[in-house]
Amino acid sequence: EAEVAQSPRYKITEKSQAVAFWCDPISGHATLYWYRQILGQGPELLVQFQDESVVDDSQLPKDRFSAERLKGVDSTLKIQPAELGDSAMYLCASSFLPAAAPDTQYFGPGTRLTVL
Amino acid sequence: AQSVTQLDSHVSVSEGTPVLLRCNYSSSYSPSLFWYVQHPNKGLQLLLKYTSAATLVKGINGFEAEFKKSETSFHLTKPSAHMSDAAEYFCVVSGRGFKTIFGAGTRLFVKA
Numbered sequence: 001e002a003e004v005a006q007s008p009r010y011k012i013t014e015k016s017q018a019v020a021f022w023c024d025p026i027s028g029h030a031t032l033y034w035y036r037q038i039l040g041q042g043p044e045l046l047v048q049f050q051d052e053s054v055v056d057d058s059q060l061p062k063d064r065f066s067a068e069r070l071k072g073v074d075s076t077l078k079i080q081p082a083e084l085g086d087s088a089m090y091l092c093a094s095s096f097l098p099a100a101a102p103d104t105q106y107f108g109p110g111t112r113l114t115v116l
Numbered sequence: 117a118q119s120v121t122q123l124d125s126h127v128s129v130s131e132g133t134p135v136l137l138r139c140n141y142s143s144s145y146s147p148s149l150f151w152y153v154q155h156p157n158k159g160l161q162l163l164l165k166y167t168s169a170a171t172l173v174k175g176i177n178g179f180e181a182e183f184k185k186s187e188t189s190f191h192l193t194k195p196s197a198h199m200s201d202a203a204e205y206f207c208v209v210s211g212r213g214f215k216t217i218f219g220a221g222t223r224l225f226v227k228a
Contacts, residue, residue, distance in 0.1 A: 004159075033216070042206050042218035043160070056215050091160070102148035102167065102210035107160040 002026045004108035006092050012114045018080035021111045025074070025094030031055075033105060034067055034077050035091040043091055049075065050099035082115045089113075118143045120209045122219035130227045135179075135194040137222045139207035142188060149190045150208040151181055154221075160206070166190065177201070202226045 005024040013019050025032050031050050035043035046065065047057040051072035060067065064083070069075040079086055089110045097103035123138040141147060151163040164175025171183040181192045190207060207219040 035218075040221075042221050044218070045215050048215065058215070093160075100212050102212065102216075104150075104162050104165060105160075105216070106162075107152075109159050 004092055004094055004106050006090075006108035006111055008111055009109060010112045010114075012116065013082050014116050015084055016081040018078065019082050019113065020079075021077045021090050021092075021113075023075045023077070023092030023108060025092070026096075026106055029094035029096050029106070031095045031097065031099045031103070032069055032075050033091075033093040033095075034075070035093065037089040037091055037110070039088070046077070048099055055099040079113075082113075084115050087113055087115045118147065118209050118211070118214050118217055120207050120217050120219040122205075122207050122222050124222050125220065126223045126225065128225040128227065129197045131199055132196050135192070135197045135201065135224065137192040137205050137207075137224065139190045139192065139219060140188055141190060141207070141209045143209060143211060145211050145214070147209050147211045149181075149183060150210070151175065151179070151190075151192050152206045152208060152218075154204040154206065156203070163192070163205075197224075197226050199226050199228065 033048050034046045037043040046060045047067045048055045049069045067077045091110045092108045093105040095103040095105045119142045121140045149166045152160045154160050164173045166173045166183045174180045179194045204221045210216040
């Protein structure tokens with residue numbers, strides 16, 4: 001069964017450093033999501049792509065976070081500089097239908113970020 | 117505006133007894149509603165979804181949920197809990213033209 005791949009699984013960094021996370025969605029899925037999940041809370045949507053276009057990035061802290069999906073396939077989420085409050089699980093998900101149609105999301109295993 | 121509220125942060129049941137996890141939503145439009153489960157050290161997995169078809173939705177592992185528009189609720193139930201059901205459960209609201217919103221989650225404990 002096809003899965004969403006994410007790397008790295010764990011990342012430890014010092015504050016003010018740059019970090020990057022990678023996501024490879026299920027082949028053929030048009031929509032890709034990045035979420036941040038703080039321990040004990042539900043995932044919060046950071047950015048949503050349809051193909052290579054950003055559909056929603058209203059909750060993305062744009063002063064330090066950036067995301068891209070250049071060829072409409074895999075995606076990278078970057079934080080620069082990292083802050084202590086960025087420590088969280090970063091989840092990637094994909095869905096088959098276009099962004100306007102609510103659809104089942106398939107989640108990757110996540111990247112656990114610890115900022116020291 | 118859209119929002120979702122999970123009414124219990126923790127629920128504890130005995131194995132073999134019914135499970136009820138409560139979820140209320142707010143939406144200006146006809147929503148799509150989902151329940152996802154997150155086991156420790158595992159990814160989020162879809163349990164079931166409502167997308168304006170039948171109001172009683174059956175999912176995997178014996179779970180089901182009923183969409184009640186008059187009560188703006190989408191509670192998750194299971195007749196008989198199993199030890200393997202112990203996990204975090206998330207109620208999710210989405211829809212055409214607005215983003216996905218997760219509830220805060222309900223941790224389900226199952227006692228032997």
